[in-house]
Each structure stands twice: as C-alpha cells, then as structure tokens.
Amino acid sequence: MNPEPSPDVLVVGGGIGGLGAAFALARQGLRVRVLERAMEFGEVGAGLQIAPNCTRILAEYGLLDEARSLGVLPESMVMRDALDARELTRLDLRDLERRYGYPYMVIHRSDLHGIFLRACESAGVELLTDRTVVGYENVPGGARVLLADGRAESAPLVVAADGLHSVARRQLVGDDVVSSDYVAYRAAVPIEEVRGNGIAEKDVTVYVGPRCHFVQYALRGGDMFNQVAVFQSPKALAGREDWGTPDELDAAFEGACDTVRKGIGLMWRDRWWQMLDRDPVETWVHGRIALLGDAAHPPLQYMAQGAVMAIEDGWVLARHHARPAGAAGPGSGPDWDGALAAYQAVRVEHCERVQSTARAWGELWHLDGESRLRRNAVMRARDPYDYAFTDWVYGPTALTPDEEPAMFTPIPLSSAPAEES
Numbered sequence: 001m002n003p004e005p006s007p008d009v010l011v012v013g014g015g016i017g018g019l020g021a022a023f024a025l026a027r028q029g030l031r032v033r034v035l036e037r038a039m040e041f042g043e044v045g046a047g048l049q050i051a052p053n054c055t056r057i058l059a060e061y062g063l064l065d066e067a068r069s070l071g072v073l074p075e076s077m078v079m080r081d082a083l084d085a086r087e088l089t090r091l092d093l094r095d096l097e098r099r100y101g102y103p104y105m106v107i108h109r110s111d112l113h114g115i116f117l118r119a120c121e122s123a124g125v126e127l128l129t130d131r132t133v134v135g136y137e138n139v140p141g142g143a144r145v146l147l148a149d150g151r152a153e154s155a156p157l158v159v160a161a162d163g164l165h166s167v168a169r170r171q172l173v174g175d176d177v178v179s180s181d182y183v184a185y186r187a188a189v190p191i192e193e194v195r196g197n198g199i200a201e202k203d204v205t206v207y208v209g210p211r212c213h214f215v216q217y218a219l220r221g222g223d224m225f226n227q228v229a230v231f232q233s234p235k236a237l238a239g240r241e242d243w244g245t246p247d248e249l250d251a252a253f254e255g256a257c258d259t260v261r262k263g264i265g266l267m268w269r270d271r272w273w274q275m276l277d278r279d280p281v282e283t284w285v286h287g288r289i290a291l292l293g294d295a296a297h298p299p300l301q302y303m304a305q306g307a308v309m310a311i312e313d314g315w316v317l318a319r320h321h322a323r324p325a326g327a328a329g330p331g332s333g334p335d336w337d338g339a340l341a342a343y344q345a346v347r348v349e350h351c352e353r354v355q356s357t358a359r360a361w362g363e364l365w366h367l368d369g370e371s372r373l374r375r376n377a378v379m380r381a382r383d384p385y386d387y388a389f390t391d392w393v394y395g396p397t398a399l400t401p402d403e404e405p406a407m408f409t410p411i412p413l414s415s416a417p418a419e420e421s
Contacts, residue, residue, distance in 0.1 A: 004126060007033040008334075010155040012133045012145060012168070014041045016109070017293025017310025018161035019116035019125075023061065024318035025159075026123040030334075034120070035131035035145065035153070043113040046188040047219050047226030049204065049304035050107060052100035052394045057315045059102060066115050071107030072218050073097075075202045081376060082209025085257035088379035091390070093204075099387055100394050106204060106217045106226070108188070112307070136160065136168050138287035157336050158289045159317070161310070164276060166295035172286045175278060180300055180362065181236040182275040183244030185229045185267040191218060193266065194225045198259040201225075207260050210368035212252045214260045227263050229253065230275065230301075232366065244272050275300055277359070280352040285340045290317070297351035302361040305354050305393065312350075312397045317343045319399055346398050353407060354393065360410075370418040377416035 014036030058064040077091040093104045135146035144154040160168030204217040212231035231252030235243035284291040293310030320339040398404040
C-alpha cells in the first residue's frame with residue numbers, strides 16, 4: 001500500500017475554523033490534512049448567527065443553499081430591555097440582505113460544522129482524528145507538529161486552528177485567556193415548548209439588562225428554538241473557582257420580564273460556558289505556522305462574529321495563496337511567506353476591531369441605573385435603517401488593509417436624557 005503523499009498544508013483543529021480553512025485551501029488544488037484531537041469530528045453548542053460577511057463566502061463556496069435548507073432566515077433582529085421588555089431598536093434583516101447582497105442567517109452550530117465536513121470530504125481533504133498536537137516548530141521549508149504519541153508531521157504550511165485554549169498560542173505567544181466574569185447558559189428545545197412564552201418565532205431577539213442578557217431565535221427550519229442566557233457571576237467577582245453555577249443563573253434573571261423568566265426555566269443546567277477571550281496580538285504568523293480563528297483572535301460573543309471571523313480567515317489565506325503576485329516564479333511553488341504576510345496584514349486589524357467592539361458592546365448591554373436609561377434613549381432614537389454601525393463588519397471581507405472600511409463613530413451616552421420616554 002502506498003503511503004499518503006505528504007500534504008501541502010497541515011491544519012490543526014477540526015472545528016468550523018479549521019475545516020473552513022482546509023476547504024478553502026483544498027479549493028486551490030492544495031493537498032490538505034486536518035488533525036483533530038477528538039475521536040470523531042463534531043461541534044458542541046447550539047445556535048450560531050452568521051452575518052452577510054459570512055454568507056457571502058458560503059455562496060462563493062457553493063454551500064449557501066445547503067446552509068439555507070438547514071438554517072433559518074429571521075425577519076428582524078430586535079433589541080429589548082430585559083426588565084420591561086420594551087423595544088429599543090431593530091434591524092430589518094430583509095432590508096439588510098438587500099444592502100449587503102447576502103442574508104443574515106441563524107443555524108445550529110453542528111449543522112454548519114457538518115456542511116464544512118462534507119465539503120472537505122468532497123474536496124479530498126484528508127481528515128484524521130485522535131491526533132493530539134502538543135508542540136509546533138519551524139523547520140527548513142516549512143513547519144512541523146509534534147503529536148502526543150511521539151510522532152511528528154510536517155508540511156510547507158501549518159495552520160493552528162486549535163481554539164481558545166490553543167497549544168500553538170501558548171507556545172508561540174504565551175499569553176493567558178482573559179475572564180470577563182460572565183457565563184453563558186444555552187438551550188435548544190422543540191418550538192412547541194416555548195410557543196406560550198411570548199416569543200417572536202421569526203426574529204432574533206436580544207434582551208439586554210443589568211449585568212445580564214438573553215438571546216432567542218428559531219433554528220432548523222423553525223422546528224427548534226435556541227436560547228442563550230448570559231450573566232455576570234458574583235462568585236467570579238469574589239475570586240471563587242466554582243463560578244457560574246445554576247443558582248447564580250436563577251438569581252441573575254429574577255427581576256427580568258415574563259418572557260425571559262419563562263425561558264430561564266428551560267436552560268440546560270448540566271453545562272455552562274465561562275465567557276473568555278484574549279487580548280489582541282499583532283503577530284499571528286510565526287515562520288510557517290499561522291494562527292487562525294479562536295487561536296488568533298478569540299472574541300467575546302456579543303458581536304456574533306467568532307465563527308464568522310474564523311471562516312473569513314481561511315477565505316483570506318486561500319485568496320492570497322491564489323493571487324498571481326504570490327507566486328515566486330514558474331515551478332517554484334506557492335509563495336507562502338508572501339501569502340502569510342498579506343493574511344496577517346489585513347486580518348489582525350479587522351479582528352482586533354471586532355474583539356474590542358465586542359468587549360465594549362458587552363459593557364453597553366449590561367448597564368444599570370442612569371446609564372441604562374441613557375443607553376435605552378440612544379437606541380430608541382436610532383433609525384432602524386441606519387447601517388453606520390454595521391457597514392464596517394457586514395460588508396465584503398477585506399483582502400488588503402486599504403479595503404478595510406472605516407469604523408463607526410460611537411454615540412456618547414452623555415448626549416441622551418437619563419429618563420424613560
């Protein structure tokens with residue numbers, strides 16, 4: 001039996017970011033091998049929001065129709081106050097699609113992962129499980145990964161898509177994750193279980209409240225309903241290790257409106273997710289080892305751009321590999337150094353913007369007292385068809401720094417009245 005030919009690219013991590021990058025690179029005719037530490041490929045979690053900057057890429061990949069068939073295209077995104085349920089602002093997602101050319105979609109995380117897994121299989125990506133990578137090193141002509149069983153694998157390029165707790169990030173950067181002291185609970189339940197709770201089946205609804213928020217939307221053609229409850233943990237603030245427990249969940253939302261309180265009773269109680277990110281770093285490329293996705297730029301979830309940014313990373317890297325200017329000459333093979341430099345030059349700035357905005361957005365959502373009232377006034381004054389706050393992120397993914405759109409201009413809360421209107 002002939003051994004498998006050595007790959008052009010090794011991708012470490014078989015999550016959405018890793019498979020997205022593997023598929024993007026395989027579409028360029030490259031031999032790609034994915035190393036996944038688990039015994040089988042899969043994703044843990046529930047719903048995922050994918051904005052037009054991602055559905056645009058899915059369309060280019062020929063995967064958007066399958067995603068449509070598995071997901072839901074909501075009519076609106078509505079933000080409400082979690083205490084009194086009053087509407088603060090909304091986005092008309094049908095008009096949003098007209099503006100950006102591609103839809104805003106919600107989909108089960110495992111369904112999107114499955115789409116990329118099947119795409120990789122069809123593209124000839126070599127998909128290997130039970131491969132735990134414990135180290136990375138650059139070697140002449142490429143990079144090498146060291147496996148827990150003592151073996152090593154090498155390729156001209158290694159993409160480290162190994163997630164928030166990335167081995168590559170720890171080895172090459174050495175920074176720590178940052179705790180926000182917030183925790184997320186999730187649930188995905190049959191739609192029949194929530195129809196009497198005052199829900200909006202056709203919308204993404206975000207209830208924002210003091211030190212907490214609650215998100216709801218339908219999944220899987222409207223048959224399933226996704227809920228996410230996020231709150232600040234008093235135990236985390238006190239320095240306790242056992243923080244974010246179910247008793248804290250109930251206490252955090254006891255003052256919320258009826259729809260939210262009814263939803264809290266349905267949350268999964270056997271698991272929760274501490275909300276962690278990392279401070280942005282300027283260097284993702286270390287020789288022929290490139291960080292990608294959460295290994296490079298793990299955000300807090302408030303912008304709903306984590307998986308989207310990972311998919312964009314793979315698309316940008318593959319596009320720079322494919323650019324004629326990236327070739328060193330006939331027969332010389334890919335100019336990986338040029339492609340990696342171009343990838344880093346554009347993605348670092350964009351993802352730093354998203355990470356920083358996500359942190360600020362979380363602070364805005366969770367205001368209390370007079371600041372909450374000022375925030376509500378600012379949001380209620382917003383024109384629902386004003387896209388100044390989304391153009392910088394939902395438009396076409398930039399390939400070069402000069403294509404990166406200008407950031408929005410924040411509205412100071414001090415400009416708004418501190419009273420209900």
